[in-house]
Amino acid sequence: MAEHEQFMRRAVELARSVWGTTHPNPMVGAVIVESSATDSEAPGTILAEGATSPDGGPHAERVALNAWREDEPHYGATPHTTLYVTMEPCSTEGRTGACTDAIIASGIRRVVVGTLDPNPAHAGRGIDILREAGIEVMTGILEAECRGLNIIFNHWITTHTPLFAAKTATTLDGRIACRTGDSRWITGEVARADVMRWRRLFPAIAVGAGTVMQDNPRLTSRIEGEEEWCPIRFVFDGLLSTASRLSTRGLPALYTDEFKHRTIVVTTPHGGLGYVRQLRERGVQVWVLPSPTQRVGWAEFRQKCAGEQIFGVYIEGGAQILSQLLREAQIDYLFSYQAPMLFGDDRAKPMMRGLRTERLGQAVRLAEPLHTILGDDVLTRGRVVYPNDLSLDETVFSHG
Ligand SMILES: NC(=O)c1ccc[n+]([C@@H]2O[C@H](COP(=O)([O-])OP(=O)(O)OC[C@H]3O[C@@H](n4cnc5c(N)ncnc54)[C@H](OP(=O)(O)O)[C@@H]3O)[C@@H](O)[C@H]2O)c1
Missing domain, CATH: 3.40.430.10 (Dihydrofolate Reductase, subunit A)
Structure with a gap:
């Protein structure tokens, strides 16, 4: 759990790095981590990172996945690759395509999520889609901190x-x-x-x-x-x-x-x-x-x-x-x-x-x-x- 919190804390830091630049999107951070195949006590290594792009550009998960893809020697999911993301991945097409599709296509088998999508119409859907695709999903890591990143978005998406x-x-x-x-x-x-x-x-x-x-x-x-x-x-x-x-x-x-x-x-x-x-x-x-x-x-x-x-x-x-x-x-x-x-x-x-x-x-x-x-x-x-x-x-x- 301590390791999950450590990487989620890094994802929160990445989200904060785009403070105030992502409206109408929420600030989200994502980290792709490789754990040791042989030593479960060994600390994982960060392979790639991402944060929400400004002005409706790619979401944090896609930014991290793209950075990983461009890093040839480290690209390719193993059973020990984990994606940490501060907010539940989106499951709707939108402008940039559903992040759940991109995650499933990447071969990553484990996703750790900070907080659910605050939009009642979507909350939990991204998690269900990932699980249906056979991905292990953990939720609620540093939840209050992850939710608190987006006081403006959370209000807008629920009240318009x-x-x-x-x-x-x-x-x-x-x-x-x-x-x-x-x-x-x-x-x-x-x-x-x-x-x-x-x-x-x-x-x-x-x-x-x-x-x-x-x-x-x-x-x-x-x-x-x-x-x-x-x-x-x-x-x-x-x-x-x-x-x-x-x-x-x-x-x-x-x-x-x-x-x-x-x-x-x-x-x-x-x-x-x-x-x-x-x-x-x-x-x-x-x-x-x-x-x-x-x-x-x-x-x-x-x-x-x-x-x-x-x-x-x-x-x-x-x-x-x-x-x-x-x-x-x-x-x-x-x-x-x-x-x-x-x-x-x-x-x-x-x-x-x-x-x-x-x-x-x-x-x-x-x-x-x-x-x-x-x-x-x-x-x-x-x-x-x-x-x-x-x-x-x-x-x-x-x-x-
Ligand atoms: N410590 C702090 O956090 C803080 C923060 C800000 C200000 N302050 C202090 O507070 C003091 C100013 O407060 P204040 O109560 O005198 O003034 P205010 O609330 O800043 O402004 C009052 C004026 O705003 C206009 N107004 C008010 N409600 C309106 C509405 N619904 N629609 C359109 N216009 C509206 C009115 O202008 P008209 O009469 O022209 O209609 C009114 O005279 C200053 O001393 C300032 O230094 C302290």
Whole structure:
């Protein structure tokens, strides 16, 4: 078992090497290993490796099989050859052909799988096909780790909507900014570097107009040794108050930098067509979504993202945006970074508000939470589970 875990760990590493580049496909890693024919205690040797190709190219299993085929002296399956793969091989033709066919044709007789295909229409089918072809299949090796590689894909394939993940950086008493708005930086460098990795994973980031005005963020992923990456950057601005700065002072970086064509301002018909035109003339995109009020509805935004094939949105706040999402039960996943400091000030901005929680049973919870220590800070993350009787405090948002 230890050997299986060792090779599966390598497959997980390979999957991570293509972090954020494989949408709409999941990140998968595969390793082909030859064990000794005479000494069952001897460590196996890796013959070939693969990871999912970007942009709908060959899957990890095929990449590994092709690399193996090209390595003449080591090509050719024996009874001691094993394929390790982080996710169940696909069994449908798709763009690249079924991986189960390629595995059967390769002559490999043993396959070790991390996690099943999350798509309920396919889960277990690839395993059955391999077994029917006489291949020994083991499942569930490093399962949680393998499944956790693909939070965005797993959500998309089961709901056909993007994963809405909220990110917050708070004090121990749950505040995201001082009463003055000062919030840079609550968390330390290590936690902020971790945020950069998640920004690289998600196809899109979203913030509210308040955050743009207060912090003027760049919202790119800056990782040492890698080229700066810019996801789609959504700015929620129902009345286009950020755009009204176009004619006055200090334009937000999101509307002027070299990635401005990746900025999409999300607004309503109440924001003013003049500003919409000005933004578009600058090369900034604008989505005007129908809404009876100055607020864009999150369900409408989700639907629009799904239509545009945007598979996940990393929502970085601020407080107003996150509170709305919580009240509408629209946060699917939470990344909560907590710093060892306290404000103890009622007028400091709370992370989220607007619920009426009278009993512990009404609490919003994280399923299978993961905790990571990042320098002095702690990241808690997990899938958000809402109570059946989510109750709103109408006194908090009476103005919408
Ligand atoms: N610590 C952290 O993790 C963190 C993260 C981000 C921000 N922050 C801090 O949070 C503060 C900003 O928070 P905030 O609550 O003031 O502002 P915010 O949530 O960033 O933005 C609020 C503004 O966004 C627009 N808006 C909100 N909901 C909308 C919707 N559904 N559709 C369209 N537009 C919508 C509104 O603009 P209109 O009035 O024009 O309609 C509103 O004024 C800053 O101090 C920032 O530094 C902290």
